[in-house]
Amino acid sequence: MRLYDTARRSVVPFEPPAPPTEVRIYVCGITPYDSTHLGHANTYLAYDLLIRRLEDLGHQVRLVRNITDVDDSILPKARELGVDFLELAAAETVRFHCDMEALNTRPPAAEPKATEWVAEMIALIEVLMSGGHAYTVEDTTWFDVSTWPAYGRLGGYDTAAMRTLAAERGGTPDDPRQRNPLDFVLWQPSAPDEPTWDSPFGPGRPGWHIECSVMSMGLLGAGIDLHGGGSDLIFPHHECELAQSEAAANRQFVKHWMHCGMVAYEGTKMSKSLGNLVFVSDLCKESDPAAVRLALMRHHYRHDWEWHDGDVDEAEALLDSLNEAARRKGPAGGADPAPFAQRLRDALDDDLDAPRARAVLAEMADAVLAGRLDDSAPGLLAELCALCGISLEPDPPSPDPQ
Numbered sequence: 299m300r301l302y303d304t305a306r307r308s309v310v311p312f313e314p315p316a317p318p319t320e321v322r323i324y325v326c327g328i329t330p331y332d333s334t335h336l337g338h339a340n341t342y343l344a345y346d347l348l349i350r351r352l353e354d355l356g357h358q359v360r361l362v363r364n365i366t367d368v369d370d371s372i373l374p375k376a377r378e379l380g381v382d383f384l385e386l387a388a389a390e391t392v393r394f395h396c397d398m399e400a401l402n403t404r405p406p407a408a409e410p411k412a413t414e415w416v417a418e419m420i421a422l423i424e425v426l427m428s429g430g431h432a433y434t435v436e437d438t439t440w441f442d443v444s445t446w447p448a449y450g451r452l453g454g455y456d457t458a459a460m461r462t463l464a465a466e467r468g469g470t471p472d473d474p475r476q477r478n479p480l481d482f483v484l485w486q487p488s489a490p491d492e493p494t495w496d497s498p499f500g501p502g503r504p505g506w507h508i509e510c511s512v513m514s515m516g517l518l519g520a521g522i523d524l525h526g527g528g529s530d531l532i533f534p535h536h537e538c539e540l541a542q543s544e545a546a547a548n549r550q551f552v553k554h555w556m557h558c559g560m561v562a563y564e565g566t567k568m569s570k571s572l573g574n575l576v577f578v579s580d581l582c583k584e585s586d587p588a589a590v591r592l593a594l595m596r597h598h599y600r601h602d603w604e605w606h607d608g609d610v611d612e613a614e615a616l617l618d619s620l621n622e623a624a625r626r627k628g629p630a631g632g633a634d635p636a637p638f639a640q641r642l643r644d645a646l647d648d649d650l651d652a653p654r655a656r657a658v659l660a661e662m663a664d665a666v667l668a669g670r671l672d673d674s675a676p677g678l679l680a681e682l683c684a685l686c687g688i689s690l691e692p693d694p695p696s697p698d699p700q
């Protein structure tokens with residue numbers, strides 16, 4: 299299998315360990331303060347498809363996907379709603395699980411919550427402190443990027459771009475207490491109504507990036523086979539995770555970085571602040587979740603693209619044709635369908651080309667319905683759909699009672 303690696307900036311062989319050694323994958327999870335939107339679904343379905351193909355190749359995959367239940371976005375939302383942040387997190391996590399289950403995604407092997415790993419975060423910051431990579435000013439502790447010359451190599455952005463992105467995405471490049479504008483927070487004081495933990499650097503709460511370093515290495519060890527998330531996490535989140543993890547562990551943190559594109563709606567990137575969100579739960583109420591998956595498969599995971607309301611109708615039509623073809627009986631004399639299976643697997647192995655895999659499914663359904671394939675084709679089509687996470691309906695819809 300070949301996959302694009304963000305760090306190497308090219309499509310390279312993905313070389314997971316041979317079975318029975320598990321393939322260790324860490325994907326940054328949600329901050330549970332609002333419902334799952336299509337942008338999340340797009341990201342998590344890409345990893346789900348990857349995992350299904352790896353399992354199809356005989357691998358065992360251990361997926362860890364965290365829950366960021368304490369950070370700079372959940373606390374203000376809990377305050378606004380007048381609820382405890384952990385209650386908000388628990389309620390939204392349940393909704394997230396329902397959405398992911400509806401979309402037929404593989405559950406992770408572990409789903410750590412940041413609040414349950416704070417002691418380990420403090421321990422990691424202490425290691426960084428003793429290595430000279432961190433400093434505290436007025437109860438805030440930063441990572442000193444000048445001690446890590448490789449900082450910036452993952453994303454490849456220049457310093458000016460990193461500074462702009464840091465300011466947009468939760469960093470504080472203009473804080474005069476920092477030694478360098480790109481230094482990032484490891485530990486910070488909590489506001490009076492925010493949760494707080496005691497630490498050697500003063501009472502407070504962790505920075506966002508340290509959470510994922512600790513949960514990923516804590517559950518998977520260093521040298522993780524693949525680390526992923528949306529492309530908006532490349533900088534600063536993953537760049538910071540990488541720097542502090544390698545500075546602390548003194549070995550390679552991640553072998554392969556995989557990032558997914560952003561989904562736009564009504565002309566701009568789907569985002570909470572703009573309010574242009576399409577929620578998975580709403581879509582799944584109106585449409586078969588398998589059609590939602592097929593609609594997302596029209597786009598390559600690395601591309602940014604825009605959702606249009608009619609997209610799911612087109613996918614419903616394809617789903618109908620897949621269902622009808624998978625139920626078709628005979629004839630016995632058509633062509634062997636095996637080349638379709640090979641083409642589909644080749645597409646997935648070519649940087650997870652979901653649009654090409656989807657086109658193979660559509661073409662195969664047409665061939666079955668036109669009677670051009672032998673009687674093993676309907677069963678094989680159902681298997682290939684399952685490989686892509688598309689559940690077909692084994693029986694036709696029951697006839698109208700009248």
Ligand SMILES: [Zn+2]
Nearest residue numbers: 326327510535
């Ligand atoms: Zn993360």
